[in-house]
Structures are given as structure tokens and as C-alpha cells.
Amino acid sequence: MEEKAWLRANTLKLLGKDKVSVLDAYAGEGHVWMRVQELVPDIEIIRLAIEKRKSAAEPGAIIGDNMKVLPTLNLAELDLIDLDAFGFPTEQIRICAERAPDCPVVVTAIANHYAPTPYRVSDSVGIPEHWRNVDGEYPHMLFAKKRWVYWEHYLYTLGYRHATRIHMPDFGYTKRYEVLWSAAAWAKVTPTENQGGLSDGF
Numbered sequence: 001m002e003e004k005a006w007l008r009a010n011t012l013k014l015l016g017k018d019k020v021s022v023l024d025a026y027a028g029e030g031h032v033w034m035r036v037q038e039l040v041p042d043i044e045i046i047r048l049a050i051e052k053r054k055s056a057a058e059p060g061a062i063i064g065d066n067m068k069v070l071p072t073l074n075l076a077e078l079d080l081i082d083l084d085a086f087g088f089p090t091e092q093i094r095i096c097a098e099r100a101p102d103c104p105v106v107v108t109a110i111a112n113h114y115a116p117t118p119y120r121v122s123d124s125v126g127i128p129e130h131w132r133n134v135d136g137e138y139p140h141m142l143f144a145k146k147r148w149v150y151w152e153h154y155l156y157t158l159g160y161r162h163a164t165r166i167h168m169p170d171f172g173y174t175k176r177y178e179v180l181w182s183a184a185a186w187a188k189v190t191p192t193e194n195q196g197g198l199s200d201g202f
């Protein structure tokens with residue numbers, strides 16, 4: 001959790017604003033953003049939370065599926081969108097890229113080493129759908145090794161050109177924490193060494 005909070009706090013510093021509007025589309029109980037606020041006490045964070053589990057949702061959160069809520073919001077007015085997902089928030093990123101191409105998106109993507117790669121991700125590099133069927137002629141594990149390359153390709157097709165990223169290998173799966181920027185969004189921020197905001201691009 002500390003890495004997640006650090007990445008978000010660092011992004012707010014890069015944005016260089018006193019007050020920011022953030023959409024937290026996988027809000028849970030809001031622990032990450034509570035910690036972010038501690039790390040950047042001088043930045044006023046206005047946060048809209050979406051959480052599908054009623055039992056976890058904070059007061060004031062929108063309770064529901066973010067896939068239904070995201071298309072109804074004016075995403076382009078936001079300073080940052082947070083997709084702190086389990087798995088790959090593939091469709092949610094596509095909506096963000098279409099509706100707010102220049103809004104940075106902070107993403108958690110988690111891949112079980114033995115699970116299939118999401119269809120849209122492998123499709124973006126031209127892998128036919130039937131190749132990746134679990135019971136098909138070509139075992140989907142063949143494509144797992146290059147999963148993150150395909151992922152980056154997918155993000156590129158959506159218009160993202162830079163990423164500030166932390167890769168967290170773990171037993172059986174990999175967690176990837178990253179902030180995605182369009183070329184225009186990245187051009188607006190000026191990373192410095194102290195902020196750690198170096199882009200490795202795609």
C-alpha cells in the first residue's frame with residue numbers, strides 16, 4: 001500500500017496544483033487516498049469514489065459498477081483518474097482514454113502468471129482469439145511471458161505515451177503500478193530527480 005500511495009502522491013506533486021479533482025474508480029474503503037493525503041498535506045484533494053461493494057463504500061461514494069458509472073461522468077474535468085483494480089482494468093482504461101485522453105490515469109494491473117491475458121490486450125498485437133483459448137490448440141501460457149509487452153502495446157494504441165511505473169514481482173503473480181500519460185499531458189509536467197518522476201516511455 002505504501003508504494004501505491006507514494007506513486008499517487010508523487011503524481012500530485014508532478015501536477016503542481018494546490019487543489020486537485022480525483023476520481024477513485026476502485027475506491028474500496030479509501031485507505032490508499034487517506035495515506036496519499038498524509039503524504040501531501042498541502043494539496044487539497046477533492047475525491048469522488050466509486051465502489052461496487054456497499055459494505056466497503058465510504059459515505060458519499062457512488063455505489064455501483066464503474067463500467068456503468070464512468071461513461072456518465074465528465075472525465076475530462078478531472079486531474080487524475082485512479083483505477084486500483086484487481087486483475088486488468090482493460091475496459092475501464094479504454095473508456096478513460098476515449099473520454100479524457102489527456103487526463104493521467106494511475107493503474108494497478110495484477111497478472112497471475114498462469115492466467116490468460118485479457119482478450120483486448122492480446123488482440124492489440126494481432127493474436128487471434130482462438131489462439132488464446134484455454135483448451136485450444138495453442139495454450140494461452142505461450143503468450144503469458146510477453147504479457148506486459150502486449151499490455152504496453154495496448155496502452156500505446158489507446159494514446160498513452162509515457163509511464164511512471166513500479167513493477168512488483170510476487171509469488172505466483174506480478175503487480176504493476178503505473179501512471180499513464182498522453183504526450184500532451186506529459187508535456188505539461190516537469191519531472192525532477194527529487195520527485196522521482198522519470199518517464200521510461202513505451
Ligand SMILES: C[S@@+](CC[C@H](N)C(=O)[O-])C[C@H]1O[C@@H](n2cnc3c(N)ncnc32)[C@H](O)[C@@H]1O
Nearest residue numbers: 026027028029030031032051052053065066084
Ligand atoms: C484493490 S481494491 C482497492 C482498494 C482501495 N484503493 C483502498 O484504498 O482501499 C479494489 C476495489 O475495487 C472494487 N471493485 C472491483 N470491481 C469494481 C467495479 N467494476 N466497479 C467498482 N468497484 C469495483 C472492489 O470491491 C475492491 O474494493
